[in-house]
Amino acid sequence: MTWDVCLQRVLRHGGTRFDLNVRFASDVSRLVLYGPSGAGKTQTLKMIAGIARPDGGCVAVAGRTLFDSACGLDLSPQQRRLAYVFQDYALFPHLSVRQNIGFGRRRGWLNPAPQVDDAAVDRWIAAFHLESVAWHYPHQLSGGQRQRTALARALVNDPTALLLDEPFAALDKALRHRLRDELKDLQAQLRLPMLLITHDDEDVHVLADQVVQLHAGRVVEAPSLQEAHA
Amino acid sequence: MEGAWVALALTLKVAGWATALNLVSGVAIGFAMARARFPGRDMLDALLTLPMVMPPTVLGYYLLVLIGSHSPLGSWLIEHLGIRLVFTWQGAVIAAMVVSFPLVFKAARAAFETIDPQLEDAARTLGIHEVAIFFRVTLPLAWRGILAGLLLSFARSLGEFGATLMVAGSIPGRTQTLSIAVYEAVQAGQDDTANFLVAVTSIICVAVLLSAGRLLPGRVAARG
Numbered sequence: 001m002t003w004d005v006c007l008q009r010v011l012r013h014g015g016t017r018f019d020l021n022v023r024f025a026s027d028v029s030r031l032v033l034y035g036p037s038g039a040g041k042t043q044t045l046k047m048i049a050g051i052a053r054p055d056g057g058c059v060a061v062a063g064r065t066l067f068d069s070a071c072g073l074d075l076s077p078q079q080r081r082l083a084y085v086f087q088d089y090a091l092f093p094h095l096s097v098r099q100n101i102g103f104g105r106r107r108g109w110l111n112p113a114p115q116v117d118d119a120a121v122d123r124w125i126a127a128f129h130l131e132s133v134a135w136h137y138p139h140q141l142s143g144g145q146r147q148r149t150a151l152a153r154a155l156v157n158d159p160t161a162l163l164l165d166e167p168f169a170a171l172d173k174a175l176r177h178r179l180r181d182e183l184k185d186l187q188a189q190l191r192l193p194m195l196l197i198t199h200d201d202e203d204v205h206v207l208a209d210q211v212v213q214l215h216a217g218r219v220v221e222a223p224s225l226q227e228a229h230a
Numbered sequence: 231m232e233g234a235w236v237a238l239a240l241t242l243k244v245a246g247w248a249t250a251l252n253l254v255s256g257v258a259i260g261f262a263m264a265r266a267r268f269p270g271r272d273m274l275d276a277l278l279t280l281p282m283v284m285p286p287t288v289l290g291y292y293l294l295v296l297i298g299s300h301s302p303l304g305s306w307l308i309e310h311l312g313i314r315l316v317f318t319w320q321g322a323v324i325a326a327m328v329v330s331f332p333l334v335f336k337a338a339r340a341a342f343e344t345i346d347p348q349l350e351d352a353a354r355t356l357g358i359h360e361v362a363i364f365f366r367v368t369l370p371l372a373w374r375g376i377l378a379g380l381l382l383s384f385a386r387s388l389g390e391f392g393a394t395l396m397v398a399g400s401i402p403g404r405t406q407t408l409s410i411a412v413y414e415a416v417q418a419g420q421d422d423t424a425n426f427l428v429a430v431t432s433i434i435c436v437a438v439l440l441s442a443g444r445l446l447p448g449r450v451a452a453r454g
Contacts, residue, residue: 077354084355104356
């Protein structure tokens with residue numbers, strides 16, 4: 001199984017209580033988690049990545065078990081080796097594009113130097129056509145450049161899978177079309193399992209091999225690709 | 231006038247040490263208070279902020295009770311380490327540190343709390359361990375706020391009077407800082423000395439404020 005996820009968590013915000021109980025398994029390489037805002041999509045993705053803590057359940061990605069409350073296994077996000085693209089990209093504002101992309105290549109206490117000489121960083125900058133803005137800071141970038149930088153930063157460490165949280169929500173419509181196709185090509189090139197969450201039908205149509213639909217913290221149906229396109 | 235320069239050097243030494251110690255303790259405790267959730271957190275925050283509102287003489291009294299030669303801690307320090315804090319410049323450092331600590335602590339806590347936790351999460355998914363995240367993401371992003379607190383703390387330490395007088399006394403050349411020297415000069419009717427000391431103090435304070443103004447917006451412009 002490429003994706004085998006079963007997660008429970010009770011979230012409390014003030015007086016309200018939200019029960020998240022998500023279970024899905026799939027063997028496709030492009031899986032889309034689809035649902036309205038507040039359905040628990042982002043929470044689910046964060047628990048898969050290990051940056052939010054579930055109450056119980058299990059997570060296995062690409063044949064590797066990352067979390068299993070039954071046997072007390074809980075890999076840290078650092079050990080999970082999953083690329084994560086945040087909804088607003090979460091680029092480090094104090095670092096240039098180059099330093100952002102090279103961030104995960106250095107494990108020590110210091111950030112990569114602005115002049116860092118790293119073939120892997122150069123390769124990703126070229127792959128995403130970021131040469132002209134390599135020295136710029138995130139606030140100087142356009143939405144599309146931000147997204148590409150976030151993707152490059154996540155991919156530079158040879159992750160085992162790619163997780164994307166509404167990657168096109170912050171972009172205008174024309175750009176969204178283009179970047180969707182780019183992402184599709186990229187995924188095909190890298191053959192990297194990809195889990196994308198969205199509330200946009202278009203994302204589902206273009207990018208999904210299979211859809212898992214989430215509503216109020218539960219999987220309501222898991223239609224096949226044909227049904228999703230129907 | 232010779233004495234004025236000695237007082238100036240001593241004041242800068244005391245304020246420098248107090249600020250350096252506050253840098254470490256204020257950042258560490260500010261970070262812990264920004265992140266940790268535990269019962270009594272608000273109470274602890276109030277206690278740590280208390281030196282900002284309490285009269286310095288009251289603080290000085292507390293310090294005497296705590297580290298004075300007859301206190302358990304004070305006598306232990308003298309017996310085992312040979313360290314005497316009362317009526318020494320080190321005592322003046324502790325007085326200045328306690329009085330100005332809330333300025334660094336508050337600034338650091340506020341700076342840490344404004345950082346988007348997603349940035350730290352992003353660093354985690356990139357395989358960076360927690361200590362490195364603090365030095366590579368958290369601290370650089372909070373640095374401007376902390377620096378502002380440090381400058382205020384330095385300025386506050388320069389002008390410290392009440393607690394310093396209580397703990398360190400007013401020994402010329404050893405514990406007599408600028409602000410205490412001014413008081414002594416006026417009491418003794420030495421107007422020339424007082425004028426000179428006041429002028430020196432004023433110039434330093436203006437210089438600190440100017441450098442603070444130059445340092446902070448400059449960094450804003452560099453970052454955008």
